Amino acid sequence: MQNEAKVDVIVVGGGLAGIWTCFRLIALNKKVALIDLPESNCSSSIAAGIYNPLLAKHQKLSYKAHEIYPHIAEEYAKIEAFINEQVHHAMPIAYIIDQLKTLNDWAGLCSDDRFKPFVSLNNERLSDNIISDLGYLTIQSSAWVDIPHLMNAFITAIQSEHIYLNQTFDYSSLQINEDHLRYQNLLADKIVFCEGIGIQQNPFAAHIRLKPAKGELLIINSQCAVNDCIPQQGVFLLPVAPNTFKVGSNFEWQQLDTHITESAKQEIVDKLCEWFKEPFEIIDHKAGIRPSSHDRRPILGAIDDHQQLFVFNGLGSKGVALSPYYSQCLVEHMFKGTPIDDEVSVNRYRPRC
Numbered sequence: 001m002q003n004e005a006k007v008d009v010i011v012v013g014g015g016l017a018g019i020w021t022c023f024r025l026i027a028l029n030k031k032v033a034l035i036d037l038p039e040s041n042c043s044s045s046i047a048a049g050i051y052n053p054l055l056a057k058h059q060k061l062s063y064k065a066h067e068i069y070p071h072i073a074e075e076y077a078k079i080e081a082f083i084n085e086q087v088h089h090a091m092p093i094a095y096i097i098d099q100l101k102t103l104n105d106w107a108g109l110c111s112d113d114r115f116k117p118f119v120s121l122n123n124e125r126l127s128d129n130i131i132s133d134l135g136y137l138t139i140q141s142s143a144w145v146d147i148p149h150l151m152n153a154f155i156t157a158i159q160s161e162h163i164y165l166n167q168t169f170d171y172s173s174l175q176i177n178e179d180h181l182r183y184q185n186l187l188a189d190k191i192v193f194c195e196g197i198g199i200q201q202n203p204f205a206a207h208i209r210l211k212p213a214k215g216e217l218l219i220i221n222s223q224c225a226v227n228d229c230i231p232q233q234g235v236f237l238l239p240v241a242p243n244t245f246k247v248g249s250n251f252e253w254q255q256l257d258t259h260i261t262e263s264a265k266q267e268i269v270d271k272l273c274e275w276f277k278e279p280f281e282i283i284d285h286k287a288g289i290r291p292s293s294h295d296r297r298p299i300l301g302a303i304d305d306h307q308q309l310f311v312f313n314g315l316g317s318k319g320v321a322l323s324p325y326y327s328q329c330l331v332e333h334m335f336k337g338t339p340i341d342d343e344v345s346v347n348r349y350r351p352r353c
């Protein structure tokens, strides 16, 4: 048998939820073991990486917009300092106004105190190759994060002082004792499950039911000169490199596999072509499954009575924005006893007697 290794916390899953949880734990001087199998479904490696405080189509703010979005850039700056790489790219979203009624509505909403910090109305065209005769909204406190870059750099950064195991976590090998957990040769005080849709295989969390949503996105090449904002109407056009853009995405709740489909590709292309008039070539097409919850709120907290087993999941389509904030809430709960809001607590899944 290999030598035993003692850590404070085992984290299962190395997507956004797992990485942010590890980062928060390390900031509290905890030693972590991260166990992740990136080859299985990893929504984080497919995601475009955009965050946006506004649901412009519905004329609503994103969940906890004022509390979370103005601080996201600062949080990513902290993790960037840790990995010594830039992954956060501040960039406003340009929401194209396609109807006169929408224009009139936003003319009023832009001076509403709730929306004012995030949004302003522009009456000119966005660019020659983008149909936007009614103008567009500029949405601030938005950006995109290069998530694959973040995940790779984070794993490199933790390897010397922490443990990284590139393997499937075998739930049947977890031994739960009163004062410690044992997993193979690891001894730990606590474990946090951050498996995205993989939670559906977790026997300790069998009572937690997700409502996953498949999504596909395209990567295109185009000579389009727009590279300082993210045009959006039906789909987004995210500039990620010179002449390279991510375009997406769609939502599918029935066929929950990771295969790319012609129908989703066509849906995305059709929506893009309604306003994007520059020729383009599709160079890649990806599919993933978002770990969404029924009430579209994250899921966090202890799943046992002894505060040894925890989950962090339910990030849905907002993992980039929600993972920094709720990973902090989770570790403060784990080590300082700070209560978790009922709205996001895993207790809402507890079987009722």
Ligand SMILES: Cc1cc2nc3c(=O)[nH]c(=O)nc-3n(C[C@H](O)[C@H](O)[C@H](O)COP(=O)(O)OP(=O)(O)OC[C@H]3O[C@@H](n4cnc5c(N)ncnc54)[C@H](O)[C@@H]3O)c2cc1C
Residues within 6 Å of the ligand: 012, 013, 014, 015, 016, 017, 018, 035, 036, 037, 038, 039, 040, 041, 042, 043, 044, 045, 046, 047, 048, 049, 050, 051, 167, 168, 169, 170, 194, 195, 196, 197, 198, 199, 214, 215, 216, 217, 248, 249, 286, 287, 288, 289, 290, 291, 312, 313, 314, 315, 316, 317, 318, 319, 320, 321
């Ligand atoms: C097409 C598409 C576009 C998206 N665009 C955006 C966007 O622009 N902005 C945004 O905020 N969000 C976006 N999302 C959503 C985003 O991807 C999720 O919110 C987020 O990535 C969820 O992170 P997670 O860590 O909870 O899950 P995941 O990223 O799925 O990570 C879970 C990890 O756990 C591992 N795992 C599971 N079970 C085990 C096990 N037994 N042993 C070991 N490892 C295990 C998996 O391999 C995976 O690596 C998009 C999603 C899709 C599909």
